[in-house]
Structure formats: structure tokens, C-alpha cells
Amino acid sequence: MSTDFTVLVVDDEKHNRQLLTELLQHECRLVLAKNGEQALARASEQQPDLILLDVVMPDMSGHAVIRQLKEDDGTRDIPVIFITALDSFDDQETGLELGAVDYIAKPFHPPIVRARVRNHLRLVEQRRLLEQLAMLDNLTGIPNRRRFVETLAQEWRRCLRHALPLSLIVADIDHFKRINDTYGHAQGDDALRSVAQALKWAVHRPGDFVCRYGGEEFVLLLPGVDADGAFAFADCVRQHIATMPLQTANGKPLQLTLSLGGASHVPTVPDVSDALFLAADRALYDAKHAGRNRVVWAPPRADGPGTRRLAGPGAPAMPR
């Protein structure tokens, strides 16, 4: 089992913490807590993959601790194994009803402790893998819309904390239906994969994000980038795609273009509103209507009409 896993061991007796450390130190990274209060703080800070939780502790019982863990969105899904000397069926029943996944009995029987911990870490590993797969788009291999919703919420909070702008770009392949109709769906799929790779290549700063939102639509997130920077970036992407030839099955090169709509905002409230996405999507709509293969940026929100900016063939120079 890899030491990528973090296990939080909660026991009021030092002797037990030491014993479990000796038993498990080669299986995982260990974090120790000697009471319920510490356990809750460390669970939320360190996000362990598994918690071994003593039932009988002086200030707060293990049952009280698991109740609080299950009430918190940040710790609810961390599996908990109870450590107990109590072997009554009632206690086991209470623990399992409260959401524990298993029991380890005291005094410890080393091979059983190790086997139980290993089994549960293996389940954690499988779940992690499934979660990762569920966040990827099958066709292009880049993140999907589900992952986008999660990332947007994270980046929104991060930008709020640091008073940074967050820019969002919606990019859509022009006349995609025509590609499918003319060259067939395999060629359409190739086009989607090529654009996905090009976008993935374009976003390379840590924190930058791209996903396939659905159909032929992609969304990019640029945390910490203001409207000027993001607009220039979007136009680079547009130019890159417009000069990137795609080989078709019959040998004729096919030229794709993208229409892009963007919006930027410095978050001021903790919860993401749909306004940023809707503003970018509205700008995309305008880019399509202005003739495609261009970038339109949403005017700044709240105060004044702002300037709707445009870049692309035949567009006026970008106002600065």
C-alpha cells in the first residue's frame, strides 16, 4: 500500500497511539490526535483518507466525534473505523448506524489491524480512481462539465480570498454540424480531440483550467487574469485554431475556427453566481452573430455600460 495515504489515529491513550504508529507507519502517513477536538480540527485541515477513532475518550466520545464529522461537508465522506475494547453488539450497532465502516478491537492483533486498514485504503484508492474517471470527458480526455462546476467553485473562493479577478471563456467550434454532415462523425470526433489538445496546450499556468462543457463547446478558466489579459489570450487561441489545419480521411485539409465569448469579474460574495458564465455565454452568442471566428468580451458588470470588445477578421482594433 502506498504512503500517499494519510490516516488519522485518534486515541486518548498515548500507549495506543504508539502501538498503532508502530503497526501502520509503513502502510501510510500518520496524523495523531489525542482527543475529539483535535480529531475534528485535523480531519478538516488534513483531509485524511481514513480515520481510526477510539470510542471511549474522556471529553468527547468517538460517537460524538463521528456525528460531527458526518455533519460537515468537508469530512462527511472520510471513512471511519472505530477502535474499541467494548465488544457489545449494542456498541457496534450504534457505531455502524452512525456511519463507521468497520471495527478494530483492543487489545490489538497486529495482522488484523493491518489487514483492515489495508482493505479500507484499497477501497479509498478505487473510489478515488472512479471519481477521477467520472470527472473526465470520454472522447477528449480533458476534464468534463462536472469537474468544471467543482473547479469554478474552488477558483471563485480562491479569487475572493485574494481579491483577484477570475476570467471565464466559452469557446465553440464554428459550423461543427457541417463537419459532421460533410466528413462524418469520426472526423467530427477528431476535430473535437484536436481542439481539446490545442486548448490544453494553451492553458499552462497552474490554476488555469479547460474542459469540454458539452457538444462542441469548451470552457476555460483563468484565475488571477483580468479582462485585458484574458481577452488577449482568447484571441491568441482563436488565431492558433484558425491556422491549425486538420487532416481529413480523404486527404483534404480542413480548417476549423472558434468563436469565443469571455467575461471577467473580481468575486465579492462567497457563492458562485451563474452571472459570470451567462455573461461569457452571451458574449459567445454575439461572437457567432458578428460572423464567427472572433472573440467578444462581456462589458464589466455593475457600473456603466462598459465597452464590448471584439477581435477577429474585420473587427475594429481592440480598444485599450
Ligand SMILES: [Mg+2]
Ligand atoms: Mg480510550
